[in-house]
Amino acid sequence: MKDQVEPRMDRRRFLGQGAAAGLGLIALPEFLRDGSWRGSGSRERILLVLEFVGGNDGLNMIVPTERDAYYRARPKLGLRRGLLSLGEGFAVPRGMEGFHRLFKEGEAAVIHGVGYKGHERSHFRSRDIWHSGRPELKKPQEGWLGRVLSELRGFLPAAAVGDVELTLALRSKRRSVPALENVDDLRLDWDPRRAHERRWLQRLAALQKGSEGLAAEVGQVATASMEQAERLRKAFAAWKPKARFPSDRLGRGMRFAASLFEAPLDTRVVYLRHFGFDTHAGQQRTHPQILRSFSQAVWALRNQLRASGLWERCCLFCWSEFGRRLAENKSLGTDHGWAGPVLLLGGGLKGGFHGSFPSLTELDDGDPKVGVDFRSVYRSLLEDWMGLPKAPYKVKKLPGLFA
Amino acid sequence: MSGKEWMSPFEPSAVRPFDLAAKAHLCRRAAFAAPPSLLKALEGKDPVACARFFVQGEPESADYKKFAGWREVFQVVDSKSVVAGSWLGRMELTRHPLRQRLALFWHDHFATGARKVQHPQWMDAQVRAFEEDGLGPFPRLLARVVKGPAMLRWLDADENRKGHPNENLGRELLELFTLGRGNYSEKDIQEAARALTGWRIHRGDFSFLQRAHDKGPKTILGETADFDGDALLALLVRQPACAEFLAKKLCAALVGPGVPEEAVREFAGVLREKKLHIGDSLEILLASRLFYDPRFRGARVRSPVDFLLWMARSMEAYMAPRPLYFAAAKLGMRLLDPPDVGGWPKGKAWLAEAPWILRARLASQIARGRKPGPMFPDLETRFGDLSLEEALQELSGRLYPEGLSEAKRSLLLQQARESVDLPPKVALAGLFGSLCSLPEAWSE
Structure with a gap:
């Protein structure tokens, strides 16, 4: 694969090719012409990445109920009541019933103590490391998923949903994918007469010839986005969810993600973000709430993808830029830490616990230590799950994650 | 150097x-x-x-001073949309x-x-x-x-x-x-x-x-x-x-x-x-x-707020401040709530495609009097008496004072001529939408 010379292709150029199709210069695929729904999306394994933004307090998500050190360090925040046991001395808080059930059914895996060497307590630096998979780079430009985009085929191999800006994790030097905020925003009705509007779009496209610099880039994005929107809009018009998704931001995002996977768009990677994890203060109120929202959205996703037969081929990967310190602070919160758990969910997993839970008595600068390099998880996901060529990370794969 | x-x-x-x-x-x-x-x-x-x-x-105008004292203008004071909206109002009107x-x-x-x-x-x-x-x-x-x-x-x-x-x-x-x-x-x-x-x-x-x-x-x-x-x-x-x-x-x-x-x-x-x-x-x-x-x-890409203010201030008109706040939020910029401590997306990050469609759609919606429009004074009142070609000249002169390329001018002119059978308001909105969807509208 690496010997094959691919023309350098950036976002603008990729989208620019699509633009021609939207203007009727290239015949549209049949399924788009008649708008009919046929298809269960990609036949290959799919990956849904969920970023817990802000630094998730893994210790209050996968609670070590048998460790005194946990309760000693967290006299106020330590969770004691209403826990749902996962076995092996761990439990999840109330509100995570959906996750708990998936875990009990062997469809959820917890990887303990994931992170990278060295403390990086800046959100941005830490996200750069996770997004790129390249801790050695000061200012990474390409994401760990962006790097493999050229290995994927089809119209829309990957997308970020619910965001205006494309995450670094999906950025690539060779191939580009969009950030789609909301499916309803893909409608184009800025002119009452379609014919009138289409003529203007054709004119805009014609103007691209001969323009250069930023104007050319904008123009290409503009015309291409029209075309892409049209294709996506038609593909979604016929999609009906079979599960009830929560109406909050994450629920809507999950719903959108499910529709992308199920639409005939060849989508294999979708990226989503869940917010509110930077719990420096008042954590006892907010943290359980966002975990509940997570669990409910996951439950809906599982029901939806079960119904469409995709759940066996789906892996949901949840991570956060760092865990939090063992000890609570005096504001009923926790500060930026180091290691944290990674969650995997899906029908084709080997559920249960992986990695070993870090010691809560031998800490590194107040933090439980990292036992699993995050890139081992990346390698397993890319190679074992997605079936992609060997990833260039100089760490071992984490074995036994998938059935 | x-x-x-x-x-x-x-x-x-x-x-x-x-x-x-x-x-x-x-x-x-x-x-x-x-x-x-x-x-x-x-x-x-x-x-x-x-x-x-x-x-x-x-020195600021009387209208500006009205928005500066937002507590008097709005009934509800305890809302961030009022704070952000009145700020946007000041941005529209300030001298x-x-x-x-x-x-x-x-x-x-x-x-x-x-x-x-x-x-x-x-x-x-x-x-x-x-x-x-x-x-x-x-x-x-x-x-x-x-x-x-x-x-x-x-x-x-x-x-x-x-x-x-x-x-x-x-x-x-x-x-x-x-x-x-x-x-x-x-x-x-x-x-x-x-x-x-x-x-x-x-x-x-x-x-x-x-x-x-x-x-x-x-x-x-x-x-x-x-x-x-x-x-x-x-x-x-x-x-x-x-x-x-x-x-x-x-x-x-x-x-x-x-x-x-x-x-x-x-x-x-x-x-x-x-x-x-x-x-x-x-x-x-x-x-x-x-x-x-x-x-x-x-060379500088306009943020959603820059874009809305460019439209309003080019036309020397203003839109109702609170709808403006919601419009900017829809375009990806919820004022007073940046995505994180790193602030807003910068530069070309604004060129994602859904927002392109939204911006292009928004311009003509404003011109048709929908939220966050209408502009005060509205386009029809100001330019309704002109021929479409004259109106095009007027609008384009305000948005692009140094002029557009010959090619763009003639395409816009064609567009104007094809719109003569539309109601004036709709035709004007189409022209305004066309002008604001040019690649030039995206940067300053």
Whole structure:
């Protein structure tokens, strides 16, 4: 694969090719012409990445109920009541019933103590490391998923949903994918007469010839986005969810993600973000709430993808830029830490616990230590799950994650 | 170039005249748009006088003063949409637009989120600090913002106590507000957090709680003293890295992407020379050879708020402020709630495709009188009596004063001619939408 010379292709150029199709210069695929729904999306394994933004307090998500050190360090925040046991001395808080059930059914895996060497307590630096998979780079430009985009085929191999800006994790030097905020925003009705509007779009496209610099880039994005929107809009018009998704931001995002996977768009990677994890203060109120929202959205996703037969081929990967310190602070919160758990969910997993839970008595600068390099998880996901060529990370794969 | 050349005043020549296009460039950067009245005000002025004109601003109008006192205008005061909306109203109507451009810059720089702060009045107080002190000495602005209740809450300062430091404020103060990453150590952050102990909010205002303050000596950035919060701020703004950090961000925001490093260094020198006085330094920057270098014309991508203000201020009209707030949010910029402490997306990040469609759609919706429109005065009242071709000339002259290419003009003309059978309002809206969906609309 690496010997094959691919023309350098950036976002603008990729989208620019699509633009021609939207203007009727290239015949549209049949399924788009008649708008009919046929298809269960990609036949290959799919990956849904969920970023817990802000630094998730893994210790209050996968609670070590048998460790005194946990309760000693967290006299106020330590969770004691209403826990749902996962076995092996761990439990999840109330509100995570959906996750708990998936875990009990062997469809959820917890990887303990994931992170990278060295403390990086800046959100941005830490996200750069996770997004790129390249801790050695000061200012990474390409994401760990962006790097493999050229290995994927089809119209829309990957997308970020619910965001205006494309995450670094999906950025690539060779191939580009969009950030789609909301499916309803893909409608184009800025002119009452379609014919009138289409003529203007054709004119805009014609103007691209001969323009250069930023104007050319904008123009290409503009015309291409029209075309892409049209294709996506038609593909979604016929999609009906079979599960009830929560109406909050994450629920809507999950719903959108499910529709992308199920639409005939060849989508294999979708990226989503869940917010509110930077719990420096008042954590006892907010943290359980966002975990509940997570669990409910996951439950809906599982029901939806079960119904469409995709759940066996789906892996949901949840991570956060760092865990939090063992000890609570005096504001009923926790500060930026180091290691944290990674969650995997899906029908084709080997559920249960992986990695070993870090010691809560031998800490590194107040933090439980990292036992699993995050890139081992990346390698397993890319190679074992997605079936992609060997990833260039100089760490071992984490074995036994998938059935 | 070497020495002070990037910051020396732009000297017009036959090849590079100080013409309408150059002045329109300055207007767009310093004032969001280049309407006829503004271009007229610059007539006969040289680049140095023009820069001074924008830094000093003109006395505000009665309409502006109405929005400045938002408590009287809106029934509901306890809502961030009212705070943000009235701010947008002031941005639309101000006769000192550079001040608002800088206020937006500082909002991005200090990136405080109302979601967490919860008190709209505190956010309002922070916006006032940006507006009132954003063009003044940076140390004064920094102290006012950092000691404001919004920031104290946003970064948990009132949770930071002797013996139990909470590093949030200390970290962002060094990383995001003054020095930038790489110019301090983890130890500096921990010591800075100690210096900031005792800062808290009392009755919606800053107060210093002596007994929560850690009085011991701290070593920060190589200096050892019994630093308190104010001494820490003074130490930070003394660092050469602070001027460098601000210079880089101001150049990116006002000049464009790709400013050469030596130009940034020169501007940092200006900032230091002016004791971090922002307005005085911008007077030099906005008249400089760097600023007028042709590579930066049209090189800055408009954020959603820039885009909305460009439409309103080009037309010398205004839209209802609260709908404007929701429109900007829809375009990906929910004022007062930046995505995280790093501020808003920058530059080409705004070119994602869904927002392109939204912007293009929004322009004609405004012109058709839908939210956040109509504009006051509305397009039909102003241009309904003109032929479509005349109207096109008028609209295009306001949005693109230096003119469009022949090719674009003729396509727009064709578009206008095909629209004659449409109701005037719809035809005008189509033209306005067409003009605002040109690639040129996306950058300034």
